[in-house]
Amino acid sequence: MTEAANSARTEAAAVPGERSGSEGSERSHEHLDHAASPVHHHHSHACDSRHAHGHHLLTVEDLSISFRMYEEGEGQSRARAYLDAKRREVEVIRSLSISVHEGEIVAVVGASGSGKTLLADAILGLFEPNALVRGRIWYDGAPMDAAALAAERGRGIAYVPQSVGSLDPLMRVGRQVEGAPHGRGGTRRADAAARRARRRQLFERYGLAESVARLYPHELSGGMARRVLLCCALMESPKLIVADEPTPGLDAALAAKALADFRAFADAGGGVMLITHDIELALTVADRVAVFRDGTVVEETAVANFASPDLLAHPFTRQLWHALPEHGFTVTEEEACRQPAEEGALPERSAEGAAGPYPEGASSC
Numbered sequence: 282m283t284e285a286a287n288s289a290r291t292e293a294a295a296v297p298g299e300r301s302g303s304e305g306s307e308r309s310h311e312h313l314d315h316a317a318s319p320v321h322h323h324h325s326h327a328c329d330s331r332h333a334h335g336h337h338l339l340t341v342e343d344l345s346i347s348f349r350m351y352e353e354g355e356g357q358s359r360a361r362a363y364l365d366a367k368r369r370e371v372e373v374i375r376s377l378s379i380s381v382h383e384g385e386i387v388a389v390v391g392a393s394g395s396g397k398t399l400l401a402d403a404i405l406g407l408f409e410p411n412a413l414v415r416g417r418i419w420y421d422g423a424p425m426d427a428a429a430l431a432a433e434r435g436r437g438i439a440y441v442p443q444s445v446g447s448l449d450p451l452m453r454v455g456r457q458v459e460g461a462p463h464g465r466g467g468t469r470r471a472d473a474a475a476r477r478a479r480r481r482q483l484f485e486r487y488g489l490a491e492s493v494a495r496l497y498p499h500e501l502s503g504g505m506a507r508r509v510l511l512c513c514a515l516m517e518s519p520k521l522i523v524a525d526e527p528t529p530g531l532d533a534a535l536a537a538k539a540l541a542d543f544r545a546f547a548d549a550g551g552g553v554m555l556i557t558h559d560i561e562l563a564l565t566v567a568d569r570v571a572v573f574r575d576g577t578v579v580e581e582t583a584v585a586n587f588a589s590p591d592l593l594a595h596p597f598t599r600q601l602w603h604a605l606p607e608h609g610f611t612v613t614e615e616e617a618c619r620q621p622a623e624e625g626a627l628p629e630r631s632a633e634g635a636a637g638p639y640p641e642g643a644s645s646c
């Protein structure tokens with residue numbers, strides 16, 4: 282993608298609806314510490330033995346993200362205000378490590394609010410003004426700080442954001458997907474034509490009529506907007522795609538198409554981090570699953586290990602296994618609130634009082 286379109290999209294992506302602030306992106310660079318030397322060949326997780334993976338495209342090590350809440354402590358001495366602010370520091374991601382290799386899809390599954398989008402934000406170099414970020418991130422073998430990550434956004438690392446509000450509201454979606462052409466004169470015209478052809482191909486693949494290219498984002502339905510975001514990511518030749526909940530709003534056929542495209546992208550040597558709350562979906566397409574709970578990865582395991590709960594190491598992952606519809610019953614809230622001490626098989630229960638696929642549910646715990 283060329284500079285203009287990329288920066289347009291980048292700026293848009295820096296203000297994705299809910300809770301981002303563009304001013305925040307620069308502020309916390311110094312907090313992503315890079316003291317250690319690159320250790321990207323180090324494996325501490327279980328790798329998929331079926332899958333002869335290539336090198337690490339992405340390694341996140343010991344990532345922690347906290348938010349400072351500033352409301353308190355005003356009108357007091359600075360020292361007092363500092364202490365109050367410290368006390369109001371809320372850690373949302375803690376000691377998180379995860380990696381994505383060439384050729385694989387790693388699904389990140391976890392309940393709503395467990396920190397999945399924050400992980401994506403950190404990988405894309407998008408930080409809130411009040412965020413404190415610590416840890417190490419390597420992309421394609423190189424240690425990265427926030428600025429370096431932001432520079433890869435839309436280039437080496439494509440992002441399918443969760444919020445459809447991240448499209449540029451002032452640009453027709455066709456141009457937005459195509460991006461501005463590279464080069465000068467004839468080269469530029471050829472590049473523009475090639476981009477248009479590629480965009481048309483993607484629109485056709487995702488059932489977007491050619492007339493959609495002339496629409497502005499606010500004229501799209503939610504599902505159309507999501508397909509446009511997918512087309513944006515697939516337009517480029519990134520090495521890594523970070524897709525945050527890319528399928529809601531798509532019907533089954535379109536969702537399957539999107540997942541098949543991620544699969545093809547990975548099979549061609551790319552890496553995909555597929556963030557989803559839908560573990561069933563994750564199991565159909567991913568090579569490995571990183572199970573998220575309360576801001577950290579409690580287990581990173583091969584999809585094949587979901588064949589039996591005995592192959593799963595963490596009690597929470599086993600609870601997820603038991604909660605899969607094909608295993609006949611779900612976990613009640615009471616069980617969900619129990620501590621990992623009760624590691625054995627959960628007693629069989631009816632679906633009554635089920636807390637959904639995530640044992641902690643919406644958290645009445």
Ligand SMILES: Nc1ncnc2c1ncn2[C@@H]1O[C@H](COP(=O)(O)OP(=O)(O)OP(=O)(O)O)[C@@H](O)[C@H]1O
Pocket residue numbers: 300348373391392393394395396397398399400409411443558
């Ligand atoms: N700027 C912020 N200040 C304070 N807390 C924040 C901020 N941004 C996010 N959080 C908190 O961090 C937690 C994780 O949020 P995140 O969006 O990463 O969850 P998620 O796993 O992506 O959820 P979902 O599945 O609903 O998208 C939430 O509790 C959220 O309230």
Ligand code: NI
Pocket residue numbers: 397398399443525
């Ligand atoms: Ni999210």
